[in-house]
Amino acid sequence: MKNKPFLLRPAGKDYLWGGSRLNDDFSKDIAMEPLAETWECSTHPDGPSVVVSGEFTGKSLTEVLKEHPEFLGTHPRTKGELPILIKLIDAKKDLSVQVHPDDEYAREHENGSLGKSEMWYVLDAKKDTKLVYGFCHDIKKEKLRQSIMDGTIEKYLQKVPVRKDDVFYIEAGTVHAIGAGALIAEIQENSNLTYRLYDYNRVDKNGKKRELHIDKALDVAELKSSSEPMQPMRVLKYRKGYASELLCRCKYFQVERMLLNTEQNRELVDFGTLENSFHVLLCTEGCGVIFGEGIMLNFFKGDCIFVPADSIPLKIHGKAQMLNVSC
16 A cells, blocks of 8 residues: 655744744744744654644654654665754844754764755845855964954855845855845754854843854864855756756755646646655645545645655645655
């Protein structure tokens, strides 16, 4: 018997830089203020998502995949565990200046954890929103350490304008920060390792400054200047009822954007049978319905759908934009 897709409910995070758009724009209905992140598809112990449709309703995604490892498919990156984590991020204020380790460093220094390379797809951004991407010029480790101590680090950081529909790949080791006013979908390795270099001397709701991780950050940070990230060449491929474009393909994941439009002609987009990899569909605009043998799954803006490997043949109808994530 082939496998069926199911809806996920995210875990929420109330980091101090968050806003209210994930509740306001995506109807998350999570009682947090601020609501900074929703972990849409996650098996990470810091925030697993929960199944809210079908036979596994009420179980965490972690439990389901432990019971049914075949849902992950045969791609070598899975190794019995979900290798990715998908988030929505509402940056009402600037995020800390930070860096993530690669897999090798994380295995050695963080109890075998994965490192963290990630991709950002910008869902919305204010006119003056920028992100930090590396350094304007090469910088020595001790000079960087001193700039953190005396609060001058910002003058060395490369700041890049951000616009709706932009794509950025942030490789492990790249010093970075999401700027205030950005609403982002993030696809990353299944890791929660963040080394903070600088946090603008902010304090949390208890009046305490958040922890910095300067020594580890300096161990893993790329200190050579970074060229300003260029937007990747994107080619829309048109098919019956929808168009798609590749946003990112790296050794950790693949992300496509699907533009579904069958509202007028009642066509059904053939999503097919997927054997080698699971797929995760994140609806960023609009709504629709997924059909298959014995299943009809309605989805709306903000919904996240897990499609197991070797699923039943699926067809999709509606008017929506979706991110299609796989390995």
